[in-house]
Amino acid sequence: MNKFYIFLKYFFIIIWTVFVVAPFLWALTTSFKDFQSVNAGVTYIPWIDFEPNLEGWKVLIKSPAKGGVDIVEPYFNSLFVTCTASLISIILGTLSAYALSRYTFKAGFVKNNDITFFFISQRIMPPIVLSIPFFLFLSAINLLDSLVGLIVVYIVLLMPIAVWIMVDFFNKVPREIDETALIDGCNPYQAFLKVVLPNSIPGLIVAGMFCIIFGWIDFFFAFILTFTEVQLLPVKIVALNSSVTPWWSLSASALVSVAPLIIVAFIVERYLSKGNLSGAIK
Amino acid sequence: MAKIDLSNISHSYNQNDPNPVYALNPFSMTWENGNRYAILGPSGCGKTTMLNIVSGLVRPSAGRILFDDKNVTDLITEDRNIAQVFQFPVIYNTMTVYENLAFPLKCRNFSKNKTDERVNSVAETLNLKSFLNSPARKLTADQKQLISLGRGLVREDVAAVLMDEPLTVIDPDLKFRLRRNLKEINEQYKTTLVYVTHDQNEAMTFADNIIVMSEGEVVQTGSPKELFERPNTTFVGYFIGSPAMNLFESEASSNNSVKINNILIKTQTNLSNLKTKNIKLGIRSEFIKIAQNQNENLVDVNVEKVEDLGNYKLITAKMGNFTIKSKVNRETEIPNQKLKLHIPAEKCCIYEDNKLI
Numbered sequence: 001m002n003k004f005y006i007f008l009k010y011f012f013i014i015i016w017t018v019f020v021v022a023p024f025l026w027a028l029t030t031s032f033k034d035f036q037s038v039n040a041g042v043t044y045i046p047w048i049d050f051e052p053n054l055e056g057w058k059v060l061i062k063s064p065a066k067g068g069v070d071i072v073e074p075y076f077n078s079l080f081v082t083c084t085a086s087l088i089s090i091i092l093g094t095l096s097a098y099a100l101s102r103y104t105f106k107a108g109f110v111k112n113n114d115i116t117f118f119f120i121s122q123r124i125m126p127p128i129v130l131s132i133p134f135f136l137f138l139s140a141i142n143l144l145d146s147l148v149g150l151i152v153v154y155i156v157l158l159m160p161i162a163v164w165i166m167v168d169f170f171n172k173v174p175r176e177i178d179e180t181a182l183i184d185g186c187n188p189y190q191a192f193l194k195v196v197l198p199n200s201i202p203g204l205i206v207a208g209m210f211c212i213i214f215g216w217i218d219f220f221f222a223f224i225l226t227f228t229e230v231q232l233l234p235v236k237i238v239a240l241n242s243s244v245t246p247w248w249s250l251s252a253s254a255l256v257s258v259a260p261l262i263i264v265a266f267i268v269e270r271y272l273s274k275g276n277l278s279g280a281i282k
Numbered sequence: 283m284a285k286i287d288l289s290n291i292s293h294s295y296n297q298n299d300p301n302p303v304y305a306l307n308p309f310s311m312t313w314e315n316g317n318r319y320a321i322l323g324p325s326g327c328g329k330t331t332m333l334n335i336v337s338g339l340v341r342p343s344a345g346r347i348l349f350d351d352k353n354v355t356d357l358i359t360e361d362r363n364i365a366q367v368f369q370f371p372v373i374y375n376t377m378t379v380y381e382n383l384a385f386p387l388k389c390r391n392f393s394k395n396k397t398d399e400r401v402n403s404v405a406e407t408l409n410l411k412s413f414l415n416s417p418a419r420k421l422t423a424d425q426k427q428l429i430s431l432g433r434g435l436v437r438e439d440v441a442a443v444l445m446d447e448p449l450t451v452i453d454p455d456l457k458f459r460l461r462r463n464l465k466e467i468n469e470q471y472k473t474t475l476v477y478v479t480h481d482q483n484e485a486m487t488f489a490d491n492i493i494v495m496s497e498g499e500v501v502q503t504g505s506p507k508e509l510f511e512r513p514n515t516t517f518v519g520y521f522i523g524s525p526a527m528n529l530f531e532s533e534a535s536s537n538n539s540v541k542i543n544n545i546l547i548k549t550q551t552n553l554s555n556l557k558t559k560n561i562k563l564g565i566r567s568e569f570i571k572i573a574q575n576q577n578e579n580l581v582d583v584n585v586e587k588v589e590d591l592g593n594y595k596l597i598t599a600k601m602g603n604f605t606i607k608s609k610v611n612r613e614t615e616i617p618n619q620k621l622k623l624h625i626p627a628e629k630c631c632i633y634e635d636n637k638l639i
Contacts, residue, residue, distance in 0.1 A: 174370070174372065176368045176370070176372045177372055177374075179339050179359075179366070179368075179372075180366070180368070180372045180430070180433070181374075181385075182338075182339070182358075182359040182360050183337055183339075183359055183360075183364060183365060183366045183386075184385050184386035184389050184433060185360050185386055185389030185390045186360060186389050187360055190389070195374055198374075198375075198376035199374070199375050199376060201376075
């Protein structure tokens with residue numbers, strides 16, 4: 001029975017791994033192929049099945065004038081927009097989450113939980129509902145097709161995530177910690193900065209990770225709110241697809257775009273495995 | 283250090299409701315400088331609310347708090363200079379033990395030398411010296427609670443140290459030692475200590491003044507002896523002492539005697555001004571002994587069970603439909619069935635409407 005269980009466990013883990021890894025493997029091999037090799041069917045082993053070349057990768061950093069696609073600028077645009085928007089969302093989100101967790105708000109029938117839900121409800125709405133208002137809003141303040149405009153929109157999209165995660169996190173941080181800090185002689189700001197915040201680093205990391213992921217992978221708003229001046233990576237990658245699909249550079253750019261998330265995942269995973277996340281407050 | 287006056291304090295957590303529920307009914311009380319107080323009562327009786335009002339975490343709905351005759355009711359916690367220890371260990375996880383203990387001093391800009399000296403002295407008292415440089419989160423639960431306690435004791439100039447059941451998570455052996463340490467600290471530094479607990483033994487051994495609370499009401503304040511021998515209400519009699527006070531429904535039969543099941547019991551209470559017939563006679567089982575050669579205040583009982591509790595024997599017996607408990611020496615031979623017990627008149631307490639007269 002026990003052996004059967006182990007067998008079953010590994011069986012499903014292997015199936016799952018294949019399911020997850022196969023597309024990456026496909027993209028990785030495809031990125032080194034040329035037109036003929038791609039058309040010759042799905043093959044995986046270089047030098048035996050196909051002759052690898054670096055054309056798909058080189059094209060990514062060549063300027064369009066030399067026949068390249070140059071994803072460097074969109075790449076840094078994406079990095080800049082995602083990081084800035086995530087940072088601001090985390091700062092604002094953490095502050096509002098702390099307020100929502102520790103103080104009582106009441107405006108008519110609207111109370112703390114309703115405000116928290118209001119933030120989450122922003123994410124429940126299908127994004128398409130927001131596209132026209134955002135478009136009109138950005139065009140009214142002249143920020144269409146600009147990095148700043150995208151940052152503003154991403155803050156609106158990412159802050160609910162930060163608030164949601166941090167409210168939950170602060171609710172688990174015992175109120176006595178704040179109270180003790182007050183008794184020990186801090187003012188409420190010091191209590192937050194010196195005591196509550198250092199205790200909340202695991203929560204901040206989780207919230208930050210979610211913000212970065214959601215910001216980085218967003219295609220929809222980046223597509224609608226930019227035209228020619230500014231391009232983000234996901235839009236650029238999709239734009240590669242012309243009459244003849246360049247599978248090799250498409251694959252290469254897809255891999256490059258996933259890379260930062262893999263790095264983030266590794267860092268956070270290390271942090272998680274240290275047990276710092278669960279055992280922060282007891 | 284300060285004298286703390288609570289004057290007409292009351293508190294409700296839903297003041298703005300049309301029918302507010304009071305967690306704390308109006309009361310006044312003075313805590314003298316340098317004494318040890320215990321606030322004793324069952325869970326949910328308002329003990330913690332009272333502490334939080336003193337420390338400023340809760341602003342009372344009504345009444346004033348004075349520290350050394352200075353009104354601090356509107357002062358925020360950080361300006362009150364008070365220390366509070368909570369039931370469960372509250373430590374700053376990201377700091378070392380030393381930083382934890384030094385935090386209250388750092389917040390108040392004490393000099394480095396002074397901080398060092400105080401932290402070391404407190405760590406000495408609480409056996410934390412060898413851990414000073416380890417991260418606080420690595421310690422066990424009771425060591426963490428010692429840190430909380432240490433943070434409360436590290437400042438010498440506090441108005442009072444408030445402790446909210448601080449020893450709940452600490453094992454019995456250490457608990458006993460710590461209680462003694464706290465007493466020593468109190469005697470040495472003359473710090474006012476206020477100790478909240480629901481454990482009467484803890485209150486009795488720790489404090490020289492006990493405040494008994496029930497359902498938001500301060501029922502009685504007094505020394506352990508007073509609370510034990512002359513409980514103000516039947517609640518106190520019931521709550522303090524183990525076993526609880528014997529209480530019998532009775533009726534007055536003359537100026538100083540009552541009848542229980544038609545047996546006349548003499549007391550030393552003047553019963554001439556009774557307003558109701560609802561009176562009870564209360565007596566501690568410690569004072570009820572097997573009759574020797576007395577000729578009054580005797581009751582015949584049927585022994586139901588005798589428990590040997592190590593240092594004494596507890597007799598549970600029936601007197602008509604009343605149950606009576608008596609504590610006797612463990613050497614005492616107890617006859618099987620029928621027994622004559624003696625109820626000493628000077629130890630009888632008479633309660634009218636559950637209040638002592």
